[in-house]
Amino acid sequence: MLFTYHALDKDNHTREGTIEALSMDIAVSTLQRRDLIVSSIEPVANKSLLSMDIGYFKHVSNKEIVILSRQIATLFQAQVSALRVFRLLAAEVDNKYLAGILTEVADDIQGGAPISKAMARHPKAFNPFYTNMVRSGEESGKLSETFGYLADYLDRTYAVMSKASNAFIYPVFVVFVFFAVMILMLTLVIPNVTSILTSSGTPIPFYTQVVIGLSNLLIHYGVYLAFAVVVAGIVSWRMVQTPQGTLFFDSIKLDIPLVGDLYLKLYLSRIADNFSTMLASGVAVVEMIDITSTIVGSRTFEEILKQTSEAVKAGSSISDALGKHSDIPGIMIAMIRVGEETGELGNILQTLANFYRREVETSIDTLVDLIEPAMIVFLGLGVGTLLASVLVPIYSLAGAIN
Secondary structure (H helix, E strand, O other): OEEEEEEEOOOOOEEEEEEEOOOHHHHHHHHHHOOOEEEEEEEOOOOOHHHOOOOOOOOOOHHHHHHHHHHHHHHHHOOOOHHHHHHHHHHHOOOHHHHHHHHHHHHHHHOOOOHHHHHHOOOOOOOHHHHHHHHHHHHHOOHHHHHHHHHHHHHHHHHHHHHHHHOOHHHHHHHHHHHHHHHHHHHHHHHHHHHHHHHHOOOOOHHHHHHHHHHHHHHHHHHHHHHHHHHHHHHHHHHHHOHHHHHHHHHHHHHOOOHHHHHHHHHHHHHHHHHHHHHHOOOOHHHHHHHHHHHOOOHHHHHHHHHHHHHHHOOOOHHHHHOOOOOOOHHHHHHHHHHHHHOOHHHHHHHHHHHHHHHHHHHHHHHHHHHHHHHHHHHHHHHHHHHHHHHHHHHHHHHHHO
16 A cells, blocks of 8 residues: 655654555654654555456465575575565565565664564464564574574475365366356256156156256255255354364364375474474474464364473473373374484484375375365266166157157
């Protein structure tokens, strides 16, 4: 959003111009950081629809954060100052929302704020894991290495999540097209066939009557069914937003055959990778567990990690605390215990993360290999049943006429 302003500088000289910011409050604070006393500020009149920048969305994708982190790590390794790093990246990124965030981070750094604190003001782009890793790097004096750890971690996480999401695009698309075609046939084709069969007076097979019944249901009550589906979707979405609903749906998700095993390995991989990355960056153990609980992506494992954190605060080891929960595999607990006893916990966790990441990839490949033939059988049965219910009575009618 563009604002025009009038202000006074240190020498009481009048300054006026325009400034682009996400809101008026941000624009005022930015001008104040430039040692200006704002006397008036107002938004510029909205542009026409054709001249608006449709690329300006208030969203930052995981891919953009992965690329950004790699660029930050590279620039820090090249000994570029933090302020110049964020100024350069703000001018280069295509996402204007992210550019605005980076500009504000640079302004805060210029005003004396630590990088982690400046980033923490923008949770939509930098989650608690990210900002705490940066804070740890600042405290240890290893900021360049920390951004390198972050870039590597985000690369690994993005690769796994992309493979998991891409694996379901094709099946979802095929199922959607199948149901769309079936609905069109039931509402447009079957009624014409029904009128022919009814007028002929020939006996109608039971399975054809079932198809005709479905056709009549969609024609007469399709709007109400669509409304019911939308309402059910909204109610389910609202339930997921509540802590109890999230826990319920997460537990169901983990109990689904094959899919539940994939999600379990995905969460275990994320936990091990987060632990390993934060330990390498010097984050304290309790803080490491607390941060991981907020970003693991599962309410079930969030509760497990919160209880683990409390147990560790009370003096328990990580392996003993995790061992109280049946959702954590015994092999993971045993390997963490070995790491604690030998002082090689970081390396053990990295080994676990690599193992579960490979398991996730194998599970995805297996699931895709099973879904494709299952879809072929499902689609074949659906289409075959529909065609048989239409063609068999027509052939019977043609035979009777002959």
